[in-house]
Amino acid sequence: MNCQTTEIKKGIKFHFIDTKNFKTNLYAIFLATPLKRETVTIDALLTAILRRGCKEMPSQEIISKKLEEMYGASFDCGIEKSGDNHVIKFYLEALSEEFLPQKEELTKKCIEILFNIVFNPLIENESFKEEYILGEKENLKQIIEGKIDNKGKYALDRCIEEMFKNEPYGLYKYGYVEDIDKITGKDLYRRYKELIETCKIDIFCSGTVEKEKMITLIEENEIMQNLKERTANYKVNNEKTEAKKSEKENVIEDHMQVNQGKLVLGLNIAIANNDARFATSVYNAILGGGANSKLFQNVREKESLAYTAGSNYNRQKNCIFIRCGIEINNYEKALNTTKKQLEDMKQGNFTDKDIENAKNLIIESVKSITAEQDTEITYYYGQELAEEKTTIQEYEEKIRAITKEQVVEIANNASINTIYFLRD
Amino acid sequence: MKIIESSRIKEKAYIEKLENGLTVIIIPKENTNKKYIIWGTHFGSIDNRFIMPKTQEEVFIPDGVAHFLEHKMFEQKNGTNSLDTLMALGIDANAYTTNDHTAYLFECTNNFYEGLDELMDYVQNPYFTDENVEKEKGIIGQEIKMYDDDPGWQLYMNAMDCMYKENPIKIDIAGSVESISEITPDVLYKCYNTFYHPSNMVMVVCGDFKPEDLLEEIKKRLIPKESQSEIKRIYPEVEKTINKPYKEVEMEVSTPIFAIGFKDIESLKENRSEIVRKHIAIEILLNLLIGKSSDLYKELYESGELLEEPSLDYEFSDEYSHILISGQSKNPKKIQEKLENKIEELKKGLIQEDFERIKKKVYGDYVIEYNSVGDIARMFLADKMKQINSFDYIEEYDTVTKEYTEEVLKNVFKKENIILSVVKSKVTK
Numbered sequence: 001m002n003c004q005t006t007e008i009k010k011g012i013k014f015h016f017i018d019t020k021n022f023k024t025n026l027y028a029i030f031l032a033t034p035l036k037r038e039t040v041t042i043d044a045l046l047t048a049i050l051r052r053g054c055k056e057m058p059s060q061e062i063i064s065k066k067l068e069e070m071y072g073a074s075f076d077c078g079i080e081k082s083g084d085n086h087v088i089k090f091y092l093e094a095l096s097e098e099f100l101p102q103k104e105e106l107t108k109k110c111i112e113i114l115f116n117i118v119f120n121p122l123i124e125n126e127s128f129k130e131e132y133i134l135g136e137k138e139n140l141k142q143i144i145e146g147k148i149d150n151k152g153k154y155a156l157d158r159c160i161e162e163m164f165k166n167e168p169y170g171l172y173k174y175g176y177v178e179d180i181d182k183i184t185g186k187d188l189y190r191r192y193k194e195l196i197e198t199c200k201i202d203i204f205c206s207g208t209v210e211k212e213k214m215i216t217l218i219e220e221n222e223i224m225q226n227l228k229e230r231t232a233n234y235k236v237n238n239e240k241t242e243a244k245k246s247e248k249e250n251v252i253e254d255h256m257q258v259n260q261g262k263l264v265l266g267l268n269i270a271i272a273n274n275d276a277r278f279a280t281s282v283y284n285a286i287l288g289g290g291a292n293s294k295l296f297q298n299v300r301e302k303e304s305l306a307y308t309a310g311s312n313y314n315r316q317k318n319c320i321f322i323r324c325g326i327e328i329n330n331y332e333k334a335l336n337t338t339k340k341q342l343e344d345m346k347q348g349n350f351t352d353k354d355i356e357n358a359k360n361l362i363i364e365s366v367k368s369i370t371a372e373q374d375t376e377i378t379y380y381y382g383q384e385l386a387e388e389k390t391t392i393q394e395y396e397e398k399i400r401a402i403t404k405e406q407v408v409e410i411a412n413n414a415s416i417n418t419i420y421f422l423r424d
Numbered sequence: 425m426k427i428i429e430s431s432r433i434k435e436k437a438y439i440e441k442l443e444n445g446l447t448v449i450i451i452p453k454e455n456t457n458k459k460y461i462i463w464g465t466h467f468g469s470i471d472n473r474f475i476m477p478k479t480q481e482e483v484f485i486p487d488g489v490a491h492f493l494e495h496k497m498f499e500q501k502n503g504t505n506s507l508d509t510l511m512a513l514g515i516d517a518n519a520y521t522t523n524d525h526t527a528y529l530f531e532c533t534n535n536f537y538e539g540l541d542e543l544m545d546y547v548q549n550p551y552f553t554d555e556n557v558e559k560e561k562g563i564i565g566q567e568i569k570m571y572d573d574d575p576g577w578q579l580y581m582n583a584m585d586c587m588y589k590e591n592p593i594k595i596d597i598a599g600s601v602e603s604i605s606e607i608t609p610d611v612l613y614k615c616y617n618t619f620y621h622p623s624n625m626v627m628v629v630c631g632d633f634k635p636e637d638l639l640e641e642i643k644k645r646l647i648p649k650e651s652q653s654e655i656k657r658i659y660p661e662v663e664k665t666i667n668k669p670y671k672e673v674e675m676e677v678s679t680p681i682f683a684i685g686f687k688d689i690e691s692l693k694e695n696r697s698e699i700v701r702k703h704i705a706i707e708i709l710l711n712l713l714i715g716k717s718s719d720l721y722k723e724l725y726e727s728g729e730l731l732e733e734p735s736l737d738y739e740f741s742d743e744y745s746h747i748l749i750s751g752q753s754k755n756p757k758k759i760q761e762k763l764e765n766k767i768e769e770l771k772k773g774l775i776q777e778d779f780e781r782i783k784k785k786v787y788g789d790y791v792i793e794y795n796s797v798g799d800i801a802r803m804f805l806a807d808k809m810k811q812i813n814s815f816d817y818i819e820e821y822d823t824v825t826k827e828y829t830e831e832v833l834k835n836v837f838k839k840e841n842i843i844l845s846v847v848k849s850k851v852t853k
Binding site: 019020021022023024059060061064065067068069070071072073093094095098099101131135138139142143145146147148149151152256257258259260290291292297300301304305306307308325326327353356357359360361363364365367368370371372373 | 432433434455456457458505507508511512513514515516517531532533534559562563564565566567569570572573575675676677678679715716717722725726728731752781782784785786787788789791792794795796797850
């Protein structure tokens with residue numbers, strides 16, 4: 001299992017993952033551009049408008065019918081933050097040809113559909129279709145306002161917003177309601193052209209298609225031939241660029257009509273050496289990675305304070321988020337128990353068995369990457385953006401080699417940046 | 425072992441019913457390093473009244489026992505917790521409870537047989553004490569509160585309330601803080617001894633295995649148990665009408681969410697392959713009605729009344745059966761009205777071209793289910809609980825004709841069986 005990369009032209013790469021694990025082939029195009037307050041909303045709006053139709057297939061209905069004819073191929077697009085980049089993702093999933101009831105050629109169609117939607121939009125008078133712009137503006141407002149709907153996710157987003165105030169990563173990926181109305185059709189088209197000419201473009205294919213055939217299909221595609229070479233404009237984030245120490249704990253409390261309180265702690269990690277991320281992964285797994293972790297064992301099992309209690313490591317930004325869903329009155333108790341775990345980590349109050357368990361957990365999850373097509377694509381894309389290549393084999397070796405001293409060192413360089421609490 | 429297969433998607437399943445009554449289903453997958461096992465008992469939140477086969481005692485249990493039992497199974501007599509033990513092996517383990525079954529599972533790339541030791545040990549050895557039962561009430565209490573804040577779950581529970589008067593599907597799977605306060609080790613043991621008998625359980629494994637060898641490994645780990653006669657479950661009579669057509673609550677959501685339900689009162693208990701055909705027809709109909717390429721979806725999306733395509737579900741067992749169309753809209757009543765009109769329009773006859781196209785799409789949807797070992801195993805388990813062979817969805821597909829689908833449309837999508845559940849927005853500052 002591996003991922004082979006070919007440069008189609010400067011700034012545009014094709015990544016091929018050869019796998020027989022699936023009934024489907026998955027094709028994807030990712031566009032990466034630096035996250036900025038000025039463009040975050042317009043980029044989210046653009047993504048939604050592109051989805052509505054392109055020159056060849058001018059409406060969603062036409063696109064959907066075409067995909068349904070291809071045995072329920074499915075198109076999807078979305079927008080993500082990856083470190084300080086705004087990444088626009090387009091996916092098309094279709095059955096492998098060997099599982100069709102009748103023989104049919106789908107690969108070429110898939111590439112054409114994807115390229116058309118992303119690079120050959122429906123343009124009228126230097127603008128997108130007015131009806132689509134108006135409709136998607138309204139939708140985007142609803143999506144942004146909808147961030148309150150999932151309280152757990154909302155609490156995490158708010159913690160990130162506070163922790164990265166006035167920094168790109170603190171921006172909300174769908175942008176801001178107050179920006180929407182003033183965006184004009186001309187602005188959108190201008191931004192679209194700028195984005196397509198400057199962004200980093202990565203094309204992925206995972207499945208049973210032949211690599212050479214894919215490259216030929218891409219290179220001979222007229223739309224691809226018309227794309228310009230570029231010095232791709234995007235941000236490289238990794239543990240070396242993002243090592244930070246927090247000087248004081250920023251305490252934030254929001255009120256909403258909730259039955260359960262959501263406690264989120266954002267931690268910075270201040271070690272910039274090469275393999276720090278592997279040690280940080282182990283640190284995070286011991287602290288809050290699973291049922292054996294300190295947070296799960298103490299906050300949930302021993303003190304019965306929560307149903308959810310754990311932590312996640314965000315590698316691109318080199319920070320850890322601790323999350324617990326708790327009884328609102330137990331805020332102090334849960335916070336103290338959480339802090340006690342951080343202190344124990346600093347003191348090295350964990351066993352060799354804890355380290356072993358944590359390593360097993362990480363290695364298992366890394367080995368499982370190949371079990372899902374989009375997860376595998378996301379893994380390699382993350383490496384592409386961080387400008388590094390670690391095979392799954394190497395990853396395992398690096399994790400195995402982490403010592404207790406390295407984990408304690410991470411613990412002593414972890415500092416609480418933000419304590420966020422969502423309550424009634 | 426009995427072998428069933430689907431030549432179309434090139435998959436096989438090996439099935440064996442062991443002497444003690446346990447059904448084992450193994451689906452070999454050569455190309456993957458991932459292994460997935462799930463062990464389920466036919467005991468869910470709706471099984472709240474039954475007669476214990478051994479004593480003939482009738483038992484009526486508090487809401488949420490099946491789920492509570494699921495939580496408590498991990499606790500071991502020697503003080504360890506099986507979830508921790510499995511995780512320590514690098515194994516991703518979990519459990520869940522549904523309306524009609526409870527399942528224990530794990531997935532891994534390494535240490536499968538060590539995991540199997542632990543799984544089969546803890547599921548066969550319950551250990552409930554006053555102390556460990558009390559402790560769990562705090563944790564599950566928080567789980568219940570998490571769902572109290574989940575608008576989607578409240579929407580679903582209210583839809584059930586609209587459709588059913590007495591049916592236990594109305595019961596929240598986790599119960600309530602009050603109902604779980606009544607749970608004791610004695611209740612848990614009664615349920616365990618009744619429902620965790622091998623004859624009431626199904627084990628499904630998917631991954632790179634030789635089925636015969638794996639079956640031997642499973643047999644070795646089974647604890648002998650006396651045979652047990654069938655469990656008599658007592659459910660209220662199937663209700664022929666809906667409970668109420670509309671229910672709304674207010675929660676802190678940005679845009680209202682809605683679920684339009686169709687209660688399906690046509691019983692197909694006797695004929696399993698008919699159930700599969702009907703299910704396929706309903707999937708096709710839902711897509712024709714309000715799927716991504718439908719006129720109705722286009723209209724609702726373009727007028728801003730729908731934010732994205734609604735989710736379309738058909739849920740059924742012998743005790744309940746209904747369709748749910750749910751999504752987000754500022755005007756749920758209007759969606760219902762337009763949907764009703766569209767149904768009447770389709771009842772005049774489906775368009776051949778649309779029918780064929782959607783049928784192709786639905787075929788793809790079924791094949792995609794076979795992309796992951798976890799999806800495959802969970803699907804085989806859930807279907808087996810309903811006495812369905814999962815491959816039938818691929819194999820029966822050809823027999824679903826336009827005429828048959830039109831008949832299902834008339835029988836199931838009836839105006840008098842529609843309900844609407846809405847969570848309205850109430851924004852506090």
